[in-house]
Amino acid sequence: MAENxxxxxxxxxxxxxxxxAGEVKAVDGISYSLGYNExxxxxxxxxxxxxxxxxxxxxxxxxxxxxxxGSITFEGEDLLAYTPEQMRQFRGxxxxxxxxxxxxxxxxxxxxxxxxxxxxxxxxxxxxxxEAYNRAVEMLKKVGIxxxxxRMKQYPHEHSGGMRQRAMIAMALICKPKLLIADEPTTALDxxxxxxxxxxxxxxxxxxxTSIIFITHNLGVVAEICDWVSVMYAGKIVEQGRVNxxxxxxxxxxxxxxxxxxxxxxxxxxxRLIPIEGTPIDLLNPPKGCNFAPRCSxxxxxxxxxxxxxxxxxxxxxxxxxxxxxxKETQKDAGEExxxx
Amino acid sequence: xxxxxxxxxxxxNLKKYFPVKNQLFLKQKLFVQAVESxxxxxxxxxxxxxxxxxxxxxSTLGRAIxxxxxxxxxxxxxxxxxxxxxxxxxxxxxxPYRRKMQIIFQDPSxxxxxxxxxxxxxxxxxxxHHLYSSKEERRDQINQLLDEVGLNTEHANRFPHExxxxxxxxxxxxxxxxxxxxxxxxxxxxxxxxVSIQSQVVNMLEDLQEQNHLTYMFxxxxxxxxxxxxxxxxxxYLGSMVELAESYELCNHPIHPYTQTxxxxxxxxxxxxxxxxxxxxxxxxxxxxxxPPSGCRFHTRCPYATEKCKExxxxxxxxxxxxYAACHLLDEKA
Numbered sequence: 001m002a003e004n005x006x007x008x009x010x011x012x013x014x015x016x017x018x019x020x021a022g023e024v025k026a027v028d029g030i031s032y033s034l035g036y037n038e039x040x041x042x043x044x045x046x047x048x049x050x051x052x053x054x055x056x057x058x059x060x061x062x063x064x065x066x067x068x069x070g071s072i073t074f075e076g077e078d079l080l081a082y083t084p085e086q087m088r089q090f091r092g093x094x095x096x097x098x099x100x101x102x103x104x105x106x107x108x109x110x111x112x113x114x115x116x117x118x119x120x121x122x123x124x125x126x127x128x129x130x131e132a133y134n135r136a137v138e139m140l141k142k143v144g145i146x147x148x149x150x151r152m153k154q155y156p157h158e159h160s161g162g163m164r165q166r167a168m169i170a171m172a173l174i175c176k177p178k179l180l181i182a183d184e185p186t187t188a189l190d191x192x193x194x195x196x197x198x199x200x201x202x203x204x205x206x207x208x209x210t211s212i213i214f215i216t217h218n219l220g221v222v223a224e225i226c227d228w229v230s231v232m233y234a235g236k237i238v239e240q241g242r243v244n245x246x247x248x249x250x251x252x253x254x255x256x257x258x259x260x261x262x263x264x265x266x267x268x269x270x271x272r273l274i275p276i277e278g279t280p281i282d283l284l285n286p287p288k289g290c291n292f293a294p295r296c297s298x299x300x301x302x303x304x305x306x307x308x309x310x311x312x313x314x315x316x317x318x319x320x321x322x323x324x325x326x327x328k329e330t331q332k333d334a335g336e337e338x339x340x341x
Numbered sequence: 342x343x344x345x346x347x348x349x350x351x352x353x354n355l356k357k358y359f360p361v362k363n364q365l366f367l368k369q370k371l372f373v374q375a376v377e378s379x380x381x382x383x384x385x386x387x388x389x390x391x392x393x394x395x396x397x398x399x400s401t402l403g404r405a406i407x408x409x410x411x412x413x414x415x416x417x418x419x420x421x422x423x424x425x426x427x428x429x430x431x432x433x434x435x436x437p438y439r440r441k442m443q444i445i446f447q448d449p450s451x452x453x454x455x456x457x458x459x460x461x462x463x464x465x466x467x468x469x470h471h472l473y474s475s476k477e478e479r480r481d482q483i484n485q486l487l488d489e490v491g492l493n494t495e496h497a498n499r500f501p502h503e504x505x506x507x508x509x510x511x512x513x514x515x516x517x518x519x520x521x522x523x524x525x526x527x528x529x530x531x532x533x534x535x536v537s538i539q540s541q542v543v544n545m546l547e548d549l550q551e552q553n554h555l556t557y558m559f560x561x562x563x564x565x566x567x568x569x570x571x572x573x574x575x576x577x578y579l580g581s582m583v584e585l586a587e588s589y590e591l592c593n594h595p596i597h598p599y600t601q602t603x604x605x606x607x608x609x610x611x612x613x614x615x616x617x618x619x620x621x622x623x624x625x626x627x628x629x630x631x632x633p634p635s636g637c638r639f640h641t642r643c644p645y646a647t648e649k650c651k652e653x654x655x656x657x658x659x660x661x662x663x664x665y666a667a668c669h670l671l672d673e674k675a
Binding site: 198221 | 543564568592605608610623
């Protein structure tokens with residue numbers, strides 16, 4: 001990625017879950033970095049490790065999950081070395097998170113106002129209650145909640161899904177964090193409400209200069225809001241690059257497959273969808289070679305034997321697939337056809 | 342679509358109200374007006390897509406048609422035979438019709454009995470309708486059904502929890518196909534599945550339709566999927582049908598303001614197009630169906646609403662060949 005200073009750098013992060021059935025490598029050696037004022041989308045299917053990766057940044061990984069390797073550096077500081085108390089100060093203050101289901105993340109027995117003010121009062125001891133109240137009201141107005149003073153007094157169940165998600169966003173942004181992690185923030189919402197929320201997030205991102213890690217499985221949403229995209233499959237990043245590169249020049253067979261398998265609203269005629277055959281791999285018994293090899297239509301012998309390295313396509317666009325290397329170098333497996341570029 | 346365009350299902354003024362639990366001190370009984378006077382028909386062999394946001398009554402409509410929910414009022418005609426009519430108080434026994442009308446549910450893990458093996462789940466329908474003469478025939482039929490939906494015969498002895506979501510949905514489809522129906526209501530059959538699995542199931546549904554000459558009513562909230570699979574699309578908002586047209590026509594020339602907003606709200610997997618596209622953003626949320634707005638139900642959020650919209654509910658009228666919509670504005674233009 002670009003040369004300027006990085007907000008967060010993740011290097012070779014590995015997260016495993018130790019279950020009675022064995023070790024599950026939910027995140028298996030992923031690296032990326034994100035600069036100030038940038039939005040990165042993390043796309044992947046369920047079980048690809050996209051949420052786990054985000055939870056490990058904010059230190060919310062639940063047992064039996066454990067970070068077993070790699071580093072996370074936030075503005076030059078090593079997050080994994082933080083004590084729980086430091087982490088508590090860090091969360092909400094510098095990094096905050098929006099979860100998928102706003103109903104389960106808001107406390108049903110406290111008013112919205114109470115919960116918003118709590119976030120402020122927790123992190124800034126010098127702030128008075130009135131000041132916190134005013135800022136909470138201001139924040140609610142900013143996220144487009146009408147009649148904010150009355151809404152402050154209401155409980156989460158009195159709000160609709162879209163309103164709750166707005167309240168969640170207000171709560172996440174009230175301490176002006178530098179990084180916002182949004183874990184499928186619009187998946188539970190309807191499209192018209194989703195459009196409102198995305199518009200709001202874009203606006204707030206511009207105003208507050210927040211960086212966002214946007215986790216989703218919806219490629220349309222990614223195309224809408226992100227500058228960078230990481231495509232994850234079975235705990236690994238398979239392709240990463242600028243949003244235009246990923247959507248107009250996808251390199252990895254999985255990314256290509258995802259884009260081809262989606263029905264498109266802007267398609268001209270009725271074309272048959274090209275599905276990715278098979279099902280996602282069982283992370284308890286990962287294959288020896290490339291994780292995507294069992295489903296890949298262009299699988300070679302080497303794909304089953306060894307994990308592919310990243311190939312740099314220029315301008316931060318990287319993709320992990322043996323095909324790229326075979327195109328560049330001589331064919332490694334004699335007797336096989338040369339793949340098309 | 343069939344050449345003669347025979348009508349298979351015809352629905353007239355269908356209503357479904359659910360009573361709300363009585364509140365103390367409240368004399369008046371409250372109802373959730375889930376489906377409010379919906380009329381349409383489905384041609385034989387076509388796929389009619391129904392889209393709308395959550396709570397718009399699309400699933401209730403699907404279930405009311407096959408009378409899993411008893412309609413409050415209205416009329417349903419299946420293949421020329423009236424199966425429900427509130428005016429003449431007709432309500433025929435549904436068992437013979439269950440062989441012709443089936444449903445695929447949204448959440449496969451919730452709609453399959455966890456204590457039954459896949460063979461039992463699929464075979465249960467065969468038992469009820471006595472569709473075999475010997476045990477061997479029953480087994481062969483089950484195996485053939487599993488084969489049709491892309492499962493192996495040895496899967497018959499496994500339990501639903503041993504399958505992935507996509508495979509569970511395949512079992513749900515096999516169960517619906519077991520009685521060799523003519524008409525299947527697909528109630529969000531793919532929304533619980535992963536993106537890469539969705540296209541597999543969509544393709545399979547299309548293949549099955551071709552092989553078995555099925556008629557689908559395909560309910561979903563994702564308009565791009567509905568557009569892909571449907572011949573015609575109906576758009577619902579808060580219990581009423583607002584627009585109904587051929588799918589290409591509807592997506593490219595929507596005439597109802599709500600359809601226009603819905604289409605513009607879908608993010609496209611195309612970064613450049615998204616930047617240039619005009620967006621219509623709606624204010625506010627969907628009103629409660631317990632106390633829906635008077636007149637046109639969309640008027641509280643409609644950017645073009647007039648006084649008339651607040652008073653009289655618009656009727657579904659034909660504005661182009663096969664293009665129906667319910668909006669007062671269109672009358673003024675015409």
